[in-house]
Amino acid sequence: MREWWAKLRYALTGRRAIPDDLAAEIQSNLELETDDHLARGIPADQARNQARRHFGNPTLIKERAQEAWTFPRFATLLQDLRYGLRGILKSPGYSLVVILTLTLGIGANSAIFSVVDAVLLKPLPYPDAERLVWLGESHGKVEGISVTWGNYRAWKKYNHTFGDMAGYQWNQFTLTGRGEPLFTRAIQVDNAFFRLVGAKPVLGRVFTAEEDRAGTQRTAVLDYKFWINKLGGDRGVLSGTLDLNGLSYRIIGVLPPGPDFHNMAVDFYLPMGLFRSDSEPRTQHGSMRVLGRLRSDVTLATALGDLDQIMQRLAREDPGTEDDHRSAGKFLIDETAGDVRPILWLLMGAVGLILLIACANVANLVLARSATRSREIAIRTAIGAGRMRLVRQVLTENLLVASIGGALGLLLGYWALRALILIAPKGIPRLAEVGLDLRVLLFTAGLTIVTGVVVGLAPVLTAGRVDLTSALNAGGRSGTDTKRERSFRNALVIAEITITLVLAFSSGLLLRSLIAAQNTSPGFVPARVLSLELVLPGASYQNPQAIQNFYDRLLDGLRTIPGADEVGAVYCPPPKGDCGDWWYSVLGAPVPAKEDVPLSLFNVAGPGYFETMKIPLREGRTFTSADRTGAPLVAVVNETIARQWFPKESAVGHVIKYGGPYMPGATFEIVGVVGDVKQEGMGTVPYPEIYRPFAQDPQQAMTAMIRSVGDPNSLAPAVRRLAASLDHNLPIQRLVPEESRMASTLDRRRFATLLLAIFAGLALTLSAVGVYGLLNYWVTAREEEIAIRLALGAGRSGILTWAGTAASKLIAAGVVLGVGAAWAASNLLDSLVFGISPRDITMLSAAALVVIAIATFGAALPLARATRVDAARKLQRA
């Protein structure tokens, strides 16, 4: 302990004192010994020699004595670090490039990985979440159809593969009696639901088996956020009620704060059984899906097989129109991530490639540098540096660089992640959970260390093989360049060019897709249209007449608002997406097989809708006030349907059957054909759509479209006032301009394109640096050869041709491989490309040209240097 303190004191203070003192002491003792010999009568020079021989090597003794004052391991580490830092500072350009390369690679990686981790990888925050599955019905190729009450009860009762199972469905209610009428979201669930998601009430209780029965009492469990925000966290709520759509529900409990199930925030939970009846037919679909937890030893396929057997048995016992329905299921985590999955994997793949480029770059730079340092290493070996010591020093230096790069990368990743969350489009599931957490830190630290070691190993492999004589003999030549090293370095640069080309091509494809998606017509003119979305509560609007009366008055009122030009209403406004598709058939056409019955969107349009939206009429007419209840049932179809069924004749006059040939359903006569509308947003492909007139199929949920003369937002206050004057208990679901709503459907594509473009730019920069580094070294290693060639009469242009050929070979190899790789990778992009083919030759050529240009740019400086070699001076030195 005392020893340790003394050393520490010395380490902190008297750095110089001890070595000097030791040197003096050794000198004086040598003299004392010489004196002794002299005293014994030995001649002076002999005495000195003898003393020196007996004494030993003074330098070594001094060193060993000095070592007693150090912390041996720590000292070597410090020394390595000092050497490392000195190495970094000695060639700041090199170090800067390496550190920057690593920073960019690691920063981009940790940011994107954080997102991928939170959205795709991290288990959902439920007990045994990896065994939670989402279940629906399937029919032919259609998967995820809602589960009927009868089927669900049978699944739950007879399955052998699920530990627990709960039906759920979302619903919307108007809450009244607590100030302003409030539009609220509910989820109707079985009591098992709470067990499945592991939620225990903070107040009161959750549902029991009693509430699972069909036709149970009206009760509600509150979501924590709703309880705090809307009811002030009042603990007295348990004795209270909620008035939903005019009916009173008793509050029985409050759930703890937790993540939103399926990323859908809800305000409260209602018992599933309340809305169902055991007498409803087994073919009556609502919108219920089922959440189940697999038994621990059961695979998803086995479980679905189990449910299918139950479906088959039900079909035998209780035959009906849906006897060929089967079960469908996905793991909940896959279902939750949904369609963000391909984009995130694409981005993850892109940043992974960036890191590969970064590593290749760094490895190349380090390799080139260690080759130019082989003289230094040879000299160190000559004066006695152990091989292990050199290896350790090289590794320390590289790990130091990698650590600095890693730390900066992490910092960059932190900022990049915050920027990413800021610009990310809405609707990316679990984005709120994203953060640079411990796992991300570990991932990044792992990357840093692996990079450091991989990069460190490269020069160590050569450092061990440095041949002292040849390295020293090389004299003026500043580097050795064996064939093996050369081909390794070439391979690295070729790989970089290859990867860069893949990234450039991919981002080019996405960019073209984005432009294509932006430029396609949505099928209507969204400019200056304000959309007002409403849902009439069923309790106050119980019959179709009441619904129709309300919307008639609303549309009449809207027409009188100053600045309103045209007004119409629709059930499913673009870009709301899938408001429900259903089977249909065309009378007179060949009857399709049961699993081939086509699906179409079914929409409802009020008079004036097509005109207001400027949806072009292709044939026949649109709806008029004559299309009312009692009149013949009519429909307007979109061009996709018309072209599919009546390519050579007019669709008008033909009859469509709702539900297809195998299900009961009404028939409608086609009275008109309108242009396709991008119902699911920009950048989607057209889908069959059938419109019914509002008067023949009144819907509680309608969206009024108001085309204004000027800025549509300026109409908003008047629209709100009008709606409140018609029904002051009616909440407004949404009141937004159509133009911004349509544009926002491209947010996700824009986001992915922007990021991929950034990554492609990064890759281009890095590979330009890579080409530069390699060729620069190539020239350095050949300065002497260039000088000799010049001396023997080669012209500058000859040198340029010679060096240029070497560079071109590299670039050409990379581009050829890159074109092949990009071609192969284009398959993976299929789901993200829009409006062009993923195998777009023009795009591929453009990407190849850009990569060639950038690589040539990287090669230009070293090539110029090659032609400027001063032959006379170089040869003098050699």
Added chain:
Amino acid sequence: MSTVDNLSERLELLQGTLEVLILRSLQMGPNHAYGIGQFIEHHSGSEFLVDNGSLYPALQRLLQRAWITAQWKTSPNSRRAKYYRLTALGRKQLLAATSKWERFVEAMGRVLAPKGVGRA
């Protein structure tokens, strides 16, 4: 000055004994490194050869433990030399080490002594 020519015949110092020998040599009074080496060789009947490569680091360790102190002085033949001197702590350590060493030697002797010669 060497009296034993074949170095391999000399005894190797056991781990940790050099420190004790240094302390012992300083019991007689302050001395310099050369003097300490001479003392040990002489008093061991030239069985121990003190290697300077071990002596100097050992002196540093003793200094660090504050068992000895050092001071530059002028030697009898008027040379400046660094003299080491036992501290009170060093004296205590020497006593402890000596008694420990005696026990060690006695125990070794007892074990190694031929059968029947040792006490029953």
